[in-house]
Amino acid sequence: MVIIYTSPGCASCRKAKQWLKDNQIEFKEKNIFTTILDENEIKYILSRCENGTEDIISVRSKAFQSLKKDINDLSMKELVTLIQKNPSILKRPIMLSKKSLVVGYDDDEITVMMPAELRPVVEDSCNPSCPNYDICGSVRLEEKTLTSSCQ
Numbered sequence: 001m002v003i004i005y006t007s008p009g010c011a012s013c014r015k016a017k018q019w020l021k022d023n024q025i026e027f028k029e030k031n032i033f034t035t036i037l038d039e040n041e042i043k044y045i046l047s048r049c050e051n052g053t054e055d056i057i058s059v060r061s062k063a064f065q066s067l068k069k070d071i072n073d074l075s076m077k078e079l080v081t082l083i084q085k086n087p088s089i090l091k092r093p094i095m096l097s098k099k100s101l102v103v104g105y106d107d108d109e110i111t112v113m114m115p116a117e118l119r120p121v122v123e124d125s126c127n128p129s130c131p132n133y134d135i136c137g138s139v140r141l142e143e144k145t146l147t148s149s150c151q
Helices: 011-022 041-050 076-085 109-113 116-125 133-151
Strands: 003-006 028-030 094-096 101-103
Touching: 003 011, 011 028, 011 109, 041 076, 041 094, 101 109
Parallel strands: 003 028
Antiparallel strands: 003 094, 094 101
8 A cells, every 4th residue: 555645736646646546556645735744644754764854845945945944953843843834845746655655756766666576567568669668668778787797
């Protein structure tokens, strides 16, 4: 099960939800503007971030800039309250599963949401008949070549 945090009008959120549907991945959607995230939920998301707040807080957004806050000066309690009162500072979508956290929509990164046993099927489906093969096919081929030469 994947929890996807979204906002209305977010094109990346729509793409991510469609990708999850297309790949039959069960998900629960939480609109960050209509669902107040509780303290434990925010702390859990932050604990899953590899790079701390920069993974999920858009400090360059107008919403964050207007707050005139330095994220590094905030305590955890202040950060949680800030997110609860200003959910628009969150990058979107945020997709969370037991094993993965993906922020934003990226065709390659989102595949971590797919169960490991299905990933080879997706990788094998990238062939010359795919409209994106010129881009992703060559990258995958290059990646396989590098991987095999390193072994």
